[in-house]
Amino acid sequence: MSTAWVNMRGWLLMLPLLIVMVAVIGWPLVDTVRLSFTDAKLVGTSGNFVGIANYVKMLSNTGFQRALVTTTWFAVISVAAEMVVGVAAALLLNQQFHGRAVLRALMILPWALPTVVNATLWRLIYNPEYGALNAALTQIGVLDAYRSWLGEPGTALAALILADTWKNFPLVALIALAALQAVPRDITSAAMVDGAGAWSRFRFVILPYLAGPLMVALVLRTIEAFKVFDIIWVMTRGGPANSTRTLSILVYQEAFSFQRAGSGASLALMVTLMVTVLAVIYAAVIRRTAGAR
């Protein structure tokens, strides 16, 4: 068989996928770019060309700036918490104890729970009148009166971050556990014989094995957290007083609640740009990790 024919056959087999990708991703993305330079509405008028007016308006808009700050807080804190708790859980699961296999199997539960179900569950737990969190905290005497965890700007974002961390730290734990099991036993034993304490064994012997997989998990989780929509929409819809309004929620409101397709598109592209920057970092990290091996 000639190489030309093999390549030709490869492209032919790729064709259905490429057609689908252009139809449902490529074309909509290009059209979003076009819309971002117009004042189009979601239904009705197809809009006029307005140049970079949408972008200028967006960058000077305090709502956008605030959403950017909220999104960054949400992403940084929830991902950091997931990393710390996830690695701690993985180190624990790498020890010998009774019921280890069962606990490992249970770790899949929060991951398997649909995001919307998780959001609903925590919304019920945080309920201001009958929620389990209020009940538990008053019954053990930490809290005097029931609070509206999702109804107060001071606690709503923290409550969301807790719910998101609970769902996502097991994934980090499973990734870290798989990496831990690749650490050769004799290396840790040798370090122990040489008198290395628990912390220096973790820092200098185990962590280098974890670094690569954890970096990948870190960047992937950051990208996901930056795009966050579902959990916030179900739990607070961006409220109270816009204190949990992230960028994706803002785009939704602009494009679909207010039906301003043009400025919604420019906002959406801004989010895309930021995620792309994160993705480029991701690619660089993977290349470096692959090179180090």
Added chain:
Amino acid sequence: MERRSLFAAILIHICALLLAAVILAPVAWLFIMSISSTTDLISKPLNWWPETVDLSRYTRLLTAVANTEGAAFVAALFNSLRVAGMATVAALLVAIPAAWAVSRTPKVGWSLYAVIATYMLPPVALAVPLYMALAALGLLNTVYGLALVYLTILAPFTTWLLKSGFDAIPREIESAAMMDGARLDQILRLITLPLAAPVMATAALFAFLLAWDEFFYALLFTSDLRAKTLTVAIADLAGGRVSDYGLIATAGVLAALPPVLIGLFMQRALISGLTQGGVKG
């Protein structure tokens, strides 16, 4: 590690119990809420354990009597099954040949990176044109339109997963069969695809779970019983004026059941798929 002190052993077991409690408590509470009477759920101090087990909400949600929560829930359940099923089949149909081509043809390989890169795109970047296109095609509020849109998520993901599966099958087997005079379609049908069956099953499961879980597009593109999926139905319940918290919890338990069962029983396959990206990069 082999000679562990008693103190360390006790500490490890306490930590393990704590982790188990953190994982289990919220899930267990969801289930308890679903079988507690409404009086138990709104009493102060809260009744953590139901006086009597009340399963009536499960029958209420699963019997489709017109204009009840049951009708809405059963319709949403079937919509979710249809959308996730159709999207999974369609994604595999385009992903299997593409993944094989990428795995066996170095010249084509780079296009996979372009495909995977789209996985990073936020759905909001595509939502407005997709909405306008579905409206123009008359596919808004239909399961077909939603399944089509789900290809944006499922197609890149399954292609990536299947490609690493095909990479693990030695191409020598294929060339040997080719020398014996087998045609390409015979090689794929009789040798490669049967060998790739486990990874195709994993890809199908992942794709189904992704579609089952999806909320953003479903919220935008469906509006009533004809196409609303479970995630939207549950968000409606949670955000609406339903005062029976047990009913919301019951809907959550039922929607979580398929992915949780798949998660627990298919653990090995799922974890290897999940960690693959993390470990191998």
